Amino acid sequence: xxxxxxxSVLSMALVTxxxxxxxxxxxxxxxxxxxxxxxxxxxxPHRETVLANGLRVLxxxxxxxxxxxxxxxxxxGASEDPEGMAGLTNLVASLLDQGTRKRNALQxxxxxxxxxxxxxxxxxxxxxxxxxxxxxxxxxDLFSNFFEVxxxxxxxxxxxxxxxxxxxxxxxxxxxxxxxxxxxAATKMLFGKHPYGRSVAGTAKEVASLSKKSVIQHYLRYFxxxxxxxxxxxxxxxxxxxxxxxxxxxxxxxxxxxDAVPVNKGPEGVRIVVVDKPGLTQxxxxxxxxxxxxxxxxxxxLRVGNTVFGGAFASxxxxxxxxxxxxxxxxxxxxxxxxxxxxxxIETFTKVDSIEKVxxxxxxxxxxxxxxxxxxxxxxxxxxxLAGVFPQAIETSDKLAYNMLLLRxxxxxxxxxxxxxxxxxxxxxxxxNSALRKALKPGNLTIVIHAPAASTESLKGKFxxxxxxxxxxxx
Numbered sequence: 001x002x003x004x005x006x007x008s009v010l011s012m013a014l015v016t017x018x019x020x021x022x023x024x025x026x027x028x029x030x031x032x033x034x035x036x037x038x039x040x041x042x043x044x045p046h047r048e049t050v051l052a053n054g055l056r057v058l059x060x061x062x063x064x065x066x067x068x069x070x071x072x073x074x075x076x077g078a079s080e081d082p083e084g085m086a087g088l089t090n091l092v093a094s095l096l097d098q099g100t101r102k103r104n105a106l107q108x109x110x111x112x113x114x115x116x117x118x119x120x121x122x123x124x125x126x127x128x129x130x131x132x133x134x135x136x137x138x139x140x141d142l143f144s145n146f147f148e149v150x151x152x153x154x155x156x157x158x159x160x161x162x163x164x165x166x167x168x169x170x171x172x173x174x175x176x177x178x179x180x181x182x183x184x185a186a187t188k189m190l191f192g193k194h195p196y197g198r199s200v201a202g203t204a205k206e207v208a209s210l211s212k213k214s215v216i217q218h219y220l221r222y223f224x225x226x227x228x229x230x231x232x233x234x235x236x237x238x239x240x241x242x243x244x245x246x247x248x249x250x251x252x253x254x255x256x257x258x259d260a261v262p263v264n265k266g267p268e269g270v271r272i273v274v275v276d277k278p279g280l281t282q283x284x285x286x287x288x289x290x291x292x293x294x295x296x297x298x299x300x301x302l303r304v305g306n307t308v309f310g311g312a313f314a315s316x317x318x319x320x321x322x323x324x325x326x327x328x329x330x331x332x333x334x335x336x337x338x339x340x341x342x343x344x345x346i347e348t349f350t351k352v353d354s355i356e357k358v359x360x361x362x363x364x365x366x367x368x369x370x371x372x373x374x375x376x377x378x379x380x381x382x383x384x385x386l387a388g389v390f391p392q393a394i395e396t397s398d399k400l401a402y403n404m405l406l407l408r409x410x411x412x413x414x415x416x417x418x419x420x421x422x423x424x425x426x427x428x429x430x431x432x433n434s435a436l437r438k439a440l441k442p443g444n445l446t447i448v449i450h451a452p453a454a455s456t457e458s459l460k461g462k463f464x465x466x467x468x469x470x471x472x473x474x475x
Contacts, residue, residue, distance in 0.1 A: 054226025062397035068234035069133035076222035079195035087202015093121040136235035182284035261340035266290035269464035276453040283451035291344035294337040298435035352455040373433030
């Protein structure tokens with residue numbers, strides 16, 4: 001069982017960031033024939049429809065390979081976990097292929113292996129995503145397996161106990177990883193009791209206490225057709241499309257009372273939080289502050305500005321902290337934009353003797369970015385880089401289809417993709433600098449350091465606050 005970690009969205013890197021831009025409304029051809037993209041479009045022909053039970057279905061044919069995949073995005077994620085039940089959505093998703101009303105976990109695993117198919121389930125703060133893929137020659141089996149595990153899970157007692165034990169074990173092992181601890185501490189220090197402040201995987205104590213009743217209730221409440229979008233990609237014929245619509249059309253809808261993710265202003269001031277760990281010779285350091293929503297109108301200018309600052313290997317942070325000063329092997333920055341405001345983070349590590357210098361130099365660069373902005377030469381270089389790597393985000397049908405699901409989740413039109421290169425070329429220096437100053441404040445930054453507390457004492461009194469917490473406070 002792969003442990004879901006809070007930085008799951010950041011790990012998607014380019015693919016997610018490039019497609020989740022800024023606008024409202026979704027352009028689609030609901031219920032009609034296939035959209036025929038123009039010669040300048042990056043989108044493949046596709047058909048989109050909404051079933052009577054509210055399920056939105058997207059068909060993206062691709063005859064280039066004898067493969068077929070299906071993905072189901074449920075528009076509820078870890079932020080819907082009730083107070084005291086962190087990790088509930090992750091547990092539900094982890095149990096889907098571990099038994100249904102028709103087959104047990106072993107039978108499902110054997111049947112998937114027999115046709116060479118793979119099923120995956122993952123949870124983000126804003127959504128849950130399940131997918132299956134295999135050869136198009138096994139389309140009937142692929143469909144029956146996917147439909148069954150997503151709509152008929154049984155949540156058997158033995159599997160519930162086993163999966164809970166696996167997840168708890170994964171969480172406990174994660175605390176042996178300094179990087180995980182720093183990420184988790186940064187999340188908690190920035191968001192506090194906000195839903196985004198909870199780990200996607202949950203805590204060992206809370207996951208261990210989750211009951212079968214809570215799992216079933218959570219599944220029935222959120223894993224509904226009228227709260228989901230289905231995508232079908234690959235080689236399939238009209239008969240298969242009809243089968244998908246007919247079978248998934250029997251999935252019972254239910255009113256979904258989904259609370260909006262609350263706004264979180266985040267802590268004020270420049271503060272130091274040390275997660276004490278005696279004996280560490282290398283410090284993990286995170287600089288975090290509140291960022292933006294994914295539908296922010298300045299998303300693309302901020303994407304450009306962050307790429308200049310720390311979003312690529314050739315960036316200001318890397319040139320200064322890594323190349324010039326030799327203080328780290330890696331430093332980067334990025335916006336993790338979500339349904340509500342997500343974090344902006346600078347991430348690095350260094351030897352404990354260099355902590356103060358890394359903190360001072362990085363903070364100086366952050367303040368300089370916001371006071372002086374970027375240059376015309378920098379934006380010219382970054383435009384070329386971002387335009388050059390853009391095709392990687394949509395080079396396969398699966399990538400394109402997944403990103404089209406994300407567009408629909410965040411209410412962004414497909415034109416974001418088709419107009420991306422053009423819009424990128426229209427972003428000006430003033431657009432970027434104005435967006436950076438509007439989104440980020442130089443006086444608000446939480447600096448989390450995972451290291452021996454004794455190695456950070458020189459930072460006392462130099463910032464608005466200084467606090468030392470034990471690792472146990474995060475568990």
